[in-house]
Amino acid sequence: MTISTTDIREKEQLISGSEAIAIACAMADVDVITAYPIRPYDTVMQFVSKLIADGTLSCEYIIAESEHSQFEIVKHASAVGARVFTGSSGVGWFYAFEALAVTCGLRLPMVAMVGNRALDDPGAFGTEHNDALAVRDLGWMLRWVDTAEEAMDAAFMAWRVAEDPRIYLPCAISTDGAFLTHSQQIVQMPSQEQVDEFLPPYDRGDFVLHPDNPITIAPQVNEDWLIEIRRQTDAAMRRARDVIIEAQDDMNRIFNREEEDPFIEEYMTEDADVVLVGMGTLSLPLKVTVRRLREQGKKVGFVRVKWFRPFPAPELQVALSKFKAIGIIDRDYSLGAPQNGGVLYTEIRSALYDVTPRPPMIGFICGLGGREVTVDSSTEMFDKTFEVAETGHAEEPLLWIGVRS
C-alpha cells in the first residue's frame, strides 16, 4: 500500500497492528529507527520503509547487522536526545538481550514493538509471550494490546511515559504475531494536532549526551553504587503508575477515546460469577465466548491485563476479589514455577495474597506457538473455572489446554 500524508490523517483507517505503530512513528516524529528483519516484527519495518520512501516520515532509519546492534544504536541515539523506535520478535529480541538489560540501568527511554513469537528451537513463528516477558525483572515497562487502534494509542502513550523525566525507562509494546501484526482492523485516527498536544518533545535535560554538556554514561560503579542505582530505577518504575494514569486521562480527553481504565479492561464482569483473565489478542475468542455463554444464562466475564509492568496489582485486587472463581490464561510458560503456572498466573496469585475474600483460582496454559485459542477451548476453560467455583478450590491448579495427545 502507499500512504500519503493526507491518507494517514484520514479519520478512519483499515490497517494492521504493525501499520498502526508505523504510522504512530510518523505522527510522533521519531528521530531514529533501527531494524533487523525477523517475523512477525518485520511487518512494522516494511511499513516504516514505505513511509520513509514516500516522504511521509523523515528520520534516520538504520538496518543493522543484527538485533544486538539494532538495540545498541537506538540506545545511544536516545542518550543524545533523539526520540527512538525499534523492535523485534522471539529469538531476535533475545539476541539483543545484553542491550535490553543495560538500557534500563542507564535510564534511556526507548519504545520497542515486540511482535510476539515463540522462541526457537524447535522453530516456530507463532505467538507466545515469553519473548517480551523475559525482561520483566529488568526495568522495562511492558504493555500488551489487542487491537490495531490500541497498538497506535499504546505507542503514543509509550513515548510519553518513557520520555517523562520522572521515568526515563524503556517501554515495549507486545503485539501478538500474525493475529495483530498482520491483521487489519478499523482504527479511529487521531489528528496530528491531537498527537502534538498529547506528546511533548523528548527533552533529556541535564542528562543529554552533548559536547556542551560533558558527562559520562555507564561508568563502572561496582558495589560502591550499583544498589543505589537499582533503587533509583525501582523508584522510577513505581512512579510509572501515576504517570500512566495521568497520560491516559490526557489521551482520553485529547483523542476523545472512551473513558477507560489505563491498566485493565473488564468485559461483562459486573454481575459475573466466574471470569477468565488474559493478555493480548486472545481477548477476541474470549469475548465471543462470554457473549455465547451469557446467552445460555451463564454469568461469565473476561478481564484483560493491558500493562504487565508496572503490574496492575491494585486494580486486579479490586476487580478480581468479587468473583466466585477466576481462571488465568497464559500464552507463555514458566517451567518449574509454583503450581507449574504460567507467568501471569504466578504474578496474579502473588498480587492476590493479601486480598480478602481471596477468590479460588485456576491457571491455564494455551495457544503456545501460535496455536489458535478457539471458542471451544475458551468454553472448556470457563467450564473448568465453574468447577472451581463450585468446590472452592482447584483440584489441579494448572491445566494445559488444547494439547494433542
Place this chain on the structure above:
Amino acid sequence: MTSKNPEYDFKWCPGCGDFGVRRALETAISRRTVEMEVAPENNVIIAGIGCSGNMVHLLEGDQPYGFHGIHGRSLPIAMGAKMGNPDLNVVVVAGDGDFLGIGLEHISPQAARNLNITAIVMDNGVYGLTKGQSSPTTDLGAVTSSTPYGKTEDKLHPFKMYLSLGVSFVSSTMSSQVRQMSTIMSEAMDHPGFSIVHIQSPCTEYNNTFELLKGNVRKGIPGLAYDIPEDHDDADWDAAFDIASNDGIPLGVLYRDTTRPTLDQRIDEVSEKVKAKSVASLLDSYAI
C-alpha cells in the same frame, strides 16, 4: 537423519538456486558414503536459518544427520558436533545473511583453529526467507525491500575476506553447475581443515542473478562467472588473492593449504604436554 516433521511444508520457489545446491550436496554425500563406507548419518548437516538452511529438511535420498540451528550460529554448533565426535563429517549450510552478516564473527576463530569442517554458503545477495532485505553481499545502491532508495553500504567481498582470515580451503561455484559443485564439495569435505564452498545461488523471487552470472549472448550480457584457469596454483595464496580481487565470479578452487594442522591435531599436540594431576592431589593442595 532424525525423522522429519511431516507438517513442515516449506518449499523453495520455482527456479531457486538452492535446488541445484541440494542435488550437488546429495551427490557429494552419497559418494562419500560409498567411498568411505560410512553410514549416511555419519554426515551431519548443520543448517543456519534462511531459505538456504531449509536444505536440512529438503534433502532427499539417504538421510544424513540434521540439525537446524539458530540464525548465525551454525559454526559454533558445528564445532560442538565436531569436537564431540571428530569422526563425523560436519557440513554447515547457510545463507549469505546468516554466514556473512549476523554470524560473521564466527568465521575468524574457526579459520584460526582450522576446524575440520566444511561450510557451504549459499549466496543470493539477499535475505530471502524474510522477504528480500539487503544482505552483506547485496550490491551498493541496490534497491531492496529495506533499501528503497538504494543500499548505502559497500558490498562485502567474501573471497578476499576468507583468504585474509586464513581459511585453509576457499572455493567458489554456482548453483547451475551441479557437477562442478559436487566435485568441489567432495574435495572440501576431504580437505584437512576449515573449508568453504561459496556458491552463487540466485533467489528467483528477490534477486534473480542467473543471467548476470551465466550471461546471455542474444541480449549481449557477457556473464560474470568464469572458470579459474587450469594453471592456477591453488597453494599460492597471493595468486588466490589476485583472483579474489578481480571482477567477476571465479569458478573453482582458489586456495588450498594442506600443511596447517587441524584443530584436532593441535589439541592432541597440546594434550601431550599436559602434566596429569589427580583429583586427590588437587584436593590435597587445598588442605589447611
